[in-house]
Amino acid sequence: MKADDVPTIYDVAVIGGGINGCGIARDAAGRGASVVLLEAGDLARGTSSASSKLIHGGLRYLEHYEFGLVRESLSERERLWAIAPHIIWPMRFVLPYVQGLRPRWLLRLGLFLYDHIGGRKELKATESIALDRHPAGAPLKPEFVKGFVYSDCWADDARLVVLNARDAANRGAEVRTHYRVTSFKREGDIWHVEAGGETFHARALVNAGGPSALDVLKAGQVPDASKMRLVRGSHIVVRKLFDHDNAYFFQLPDGRIFFAIPYEEDFTLIGTTDADHHGPLDHVEASAEEIAYLCEGANRFFRHQIAPADVIWSYAGVRPLVEDGSGRPEAATRGYRLELSDRHEGAPLLNVFGGKLTTYRHLSEEAVDLLGERLELEDRSGWTGDVALPGGDFVHGTIDALIGRIAARYPFLEPQSVRRMAHAYGTTTFEILGDAASLAECGTHFGHGLTQREVDYLCNREWARSAQDILWRRTKLGLRLSPHEAAVLADYCNERIAA
Known part of the structure; x- marks a missing residue:
């Protein structure tokens, strides 16, 4: 650096490119703050792409008397649906009554609270159903004859992360992926952060490292007495077990619950488990025991039986939960805690512990509120609940009309590709495909509608660098591309990086 360089x-x-880090970066940038986000790998590479893909209040949390968390989560459902209607949409969940487990009156009471404590406006209310006459009963074993159906929302979790990062960058933030923070230190009112071979200087530092949050503090030699409980949640994907649009919420005899969710049109997503995690955080995988547990759980309910050999894909993530002394991992709180350093210490450090996908926006707003007071930001008002994420600038509930517009503009696309792109990119689809009048004009076709134009967009605008980034986080086409097609894509991505 030259002597006259400032x-x-x-x-x-912000350290951490998961949902909380990207949400905080977006909120802060939108309030006029200059922001840099530092992520050690790809955006959403860990927990934030390994969820159950739900925006929900957490019906089971009512059993643990976490009414405040449930209320906060429920109040966010329709708000997030409104700002990201392409990647978030309503889904009805079927809850079969299981004789000998929770009594029907208790289920009905819980669902009544679920309907009324979170400000539900547009989502449908709970209904009692006869499974022997309801379409959702057909795939189930005949002993399940009564149940309920209630509302929550589905979300593409990894795309929710990327869209928050994209909007942060649109508002002036710098997003640096593959910039691992190796050290940081405070000198008076400034933090000096070493990452990716560079030094970054900031007036405030946010530790949004998720399950690695305590390891981040070690890099800065910052003492902290906080404790986190790392709980692994695993999921499996199989060929679809039912032909309707409802999801299922199942109870198991051990007291746990799990979901079976329609996924990517042709598949069923089943999860999750709750197991304390004590191993490394890189390359977290579902264990053979967890996969077998999920198969056995599904087999209790569905007529069509599955085995581990039927699992097309499995994934696992580690939830960074606030340690609350709970005995069983599924009982540990899904709430969050924000810890801001004292003024007398100098430049503020904000640690983010815990949290869940559904509450990320509210967490981010609260975090920037705290920082705004210390940094004396000119714009102190929250704004993220009213402004659409990129591609979501259309009225929620009108996704079918958008699909029709895309199909009319690009008639060369297969219907499944039209639906996929509409749900992944919303109105940004028109920016990606531009004036293309044929599939050939979109460049190399990697398979299943994934073209060079889309890949270039993901690399240029969404920080994708590898085939894995594209196939499993920016899209879910890893479920469809053949090994040869994936290899061709990998070669193309490698050539881009080398160029």
Whole structure:
């Protein structure tokens, strides 16, 4: 650096490119703060792409008396649906009554609370159903004759992360992926952060490292007495077990619950488990025992039986839960805690512990509120609940009309590709495909509607670098591309990086 060069001093440096880090970066940038976000790998590479893909209140949390968390989560459902209607939409969940487990009156009471404590406006209310006459009863074993159906929302979790990062960048934030933070230190009112071979300077530092949050503090030699409980949740994907649009919420004899959710049109997503995690955080995988447990759980309910050999894909993530002394991992709180350093220590450090996908926006707003007071940001007002994420600038509930517009503009696309792109990119689809009048004009076709134009967009605008980034986080086409097609895509991505 030349003597007369003045280093850039950001208002906020965020460590962690998961849902909370990207949400905080978006909120802060939208309030006029200069922001840099530092992620060690790809965006959403860990827990934030390994959820059950739900925006929900957490019906089972009512059993643990977490009414505040459920209320907060429920109040966010329709707000998130409104700002991201392409990647979030309503889904009805069928809850069969299981004789000998929770009594029907208790289920009905819980669902009554679920319907009324969170400000539900547009989502449908709970109904009692006869499974022997309801379409959702047909795939189930005949002993399940009564149940309920209630509302929550489905979400593409990894795309929710990327869209928050994209919007943050649109508002001036710098997003640096593959920038692992190796150390940081405070000097008076400034943090100096070493990452990716560079030094970044910021007036405030946010530790949004998720399950690695305590490891982040070690990199800065920051003492902290906080404790986290790392709980692994695993999921499996099989060929679809039913032909309707409802999901299922099942109870098991051990007191746990799990979901079976329609997934990517041709598949069923089943999960999740709750197991304390003590191993490394890189390459977290579902264990053979967890896969067998999920298969056995599904087999209790569905007529069509599955085995581990039927699992097309499995994934696992580690939830960074606030340690609350709960005995069983499924009982540990899904709430969050924000810890802001004292003023006398100098430049503020904000640690984010816990949280869940559904509450990320509210968590981010609260985090920036805290930082705004210390940094004296000119714009102190929250805004993220009213402004659409990229591609979501259309009225929620009108996705079918958008699909029709895309199909009319690009008639060369297969219907499944039209639906996929509409749900992944919303109105941004028109930016990606531009003036293309044929599939050939979109460049190399990697298979199943994935073209060079889309891949270039993902690399140029969404920080994708590898085939894995594209196939499993930006899209879910890893479920469809053949090994040869995936290899061709990998070669193309490698050539881009080398160029």
